[in-house]
Amino acid sequence: MKNLDSLFAAYMAVWAIFFVYYLTVSRRMSRIQDEVKRLKDTLK
Amino acid sequence: MNDMDPQTDHSNRTPLWLTLLQFVALAALAFAMWQAWRQVNAGARPAGNGSWMALSQLAMLLGAVILPMLLSRTYRAGGSDYLVLFMMAAAGIAALYIAPTERTMGVIQRIFYMHLPSAASGFVALITSFIASIVYLRRRQPKWDWLAVSSAEVGIVCFTCMLVTGPIWAHPVWGIWWTWDAKLTSTFILWVLYIAYLLLRTLIAEPERRAVVSAVFGIFAFLDVPLVYLSNRLWRTQHPAPVIAGGPNSGLDPLMWYVFLTCLCALLGLMIILVRQRYRLEATRHAVEEMNLEAQLREARSGAR
Numbered sequence: 001m002k003n004l005d006s007l008f009a010a011y012m013a014v015w016a017i018f019f020v021y022y023l024t025v026s027r028r029m030s031r032i033q034d035e036v037k038r039l040k041d042t043l044k
Numbered sequence: 045m046n047d048m049d050p051q052t053d054h055s056n057r058t059p060l061w062l063t064l065l066q067f068v069a070l071a072a073l074a075f076a077m078w079q080a081w082r083q084v085n086a087g088a089r090p091a092g093n094g095s096w097m098a099l100s101q102l103a104m105l106l107g108a109v110i111l112p113m114l115l116s117r118t119y120r121a122g123g124s125d126y127l128v129l130f131m132m133a134a135a136g137i138a139a140l141y142i143a144p145t146e147r148t149m150g151v152i153q154r155i156f157y158m159h160l161p162s163a164a165s166g167f168v169a170l171i172t173s174f175i176a177s178i179v180y181l182r183r184r185q186p187k188w189d190w191l192a193v194s195s196a197e198v199g200i201v202c203f204t205c206m207l208v209t210g211p212i213w214a215h216p217v218w219g220i221w222w223t224w225d226a227k228l229t230s231t232f233i234l235w236v237l238y239i240a241y242l243l244l245r246t247l248i249a250e251p252e253r254r255a256v257v258s259a260v261f262g263i264f265a266f267l268d269v270p271l272v273y274l275s276n277r278l279w280r281t282q283h284p285a286p287v288i289a290g291g292p293n294s295g296l297d298p299l300m301w302y303v304f305l306t307c308l309c310a311l312l313g314l315m316i317i318l319v320r321q322r323y324r325l326e327a328t329r330h331a332v333e334e335m336n337l338e339a340q341l342r343e344a345r346s347g348a349r
Binding site: 006007009010014018022026033036039 | 136139140150151152154155158159162198201204205208209212213215216314318321322324325328329331332335336338339342
């Protein structure tokens with residue numbers, strides 16, 4: 001079967017791009033929530 | 045709990061081990077699907093008893109069950125999120141197993157089932173960003189700015205998928221990775237324009253001014269979207285004519301249609317989940333800006349006393 005490696009690479013790339021993006025959003029969310037916690041302590 | 049409220053839940057952190065486990069689950073799912081596909085093409089029956097086949101099917105099942113469970117721990121996932129993740133798994137299986145092999149291009153044509161749905165999801169995200177920018181300029185409500193930036197960012201991700209899968213498909217079929225034809229060039233320009241949109245937002249500190257400037261730029265950047273859509277209809281260059289809604293000579297085999305629709309629904313669903321998650325981030329960021337302002341005011345008041 002020709003080009004199976006390219007097909008695999010394409011599908012892996014799509015999965016990887018979406019999940020790396022999802023993880024970057026999660027990381028940013030964690031950081032901003034830490035900031036909220038810090039500010040809430042300051043404003044108490 | 046209100047997502048825009050500073051009283052947000054802080055137990056929502058993603059531990060590193062969970063992140064790594066997500067990647068392992070994903071890699072297992074992809075590898076299993078790949079091996080299963082190889083076995084099918086080597087003459088094995090999909091329900092065969094070969095060790096690779098059994099392992100692949102088990103891994104696919106586990107991936108489809110475990111992955112949503114892992115994701116549900118990283119953020120408050122609902123029923124629709126699980127449905128989308130199952131659809132993503134189903135889309136992968138349908139594209140690799142069920143769709144018939146195209147006669148001239150062979151198996152590489154199966155990239156189509158990720159390439160075109162990525163583009164379609166990207167278009168929907170950018171149209172959302174465009175509408176949200178217009179509404180923001182009219183109403184000046186921050187939520188429209190949050191929606192505009194969230195959908196623009198997710199649109200870029202979708203177009204990145206399209207721009208990555210395109211050359212992988214083009215190389216064995218055209219003999220080249222890339223060419224500056226009308227479709228590819230206008231798509232690349234669109235991608236660069238929206239990267240510039242995100243960079244522009246980082247340069248302006250004042251929230252209202254940032255929202256206005258980026259809404260105007262977002263509307264300008266969107267002008268390239270119709271050009272991208274029409275480019276292979278108006279000019280016949282390297283990129284093939286559209287197979288869907290492309291005139292009397294276009295069309296798909298009925299089974300290919302069903303597989304394409306499965307993949308399209310899965311990617312649209314994933315796009316919506318990502319926009320929603322990104323919108324929550326933007327709303328929380330706005331809450332932080334307000335809290336910072338309040339902290340500064342309190343400091344100034346206590347200094348004046």
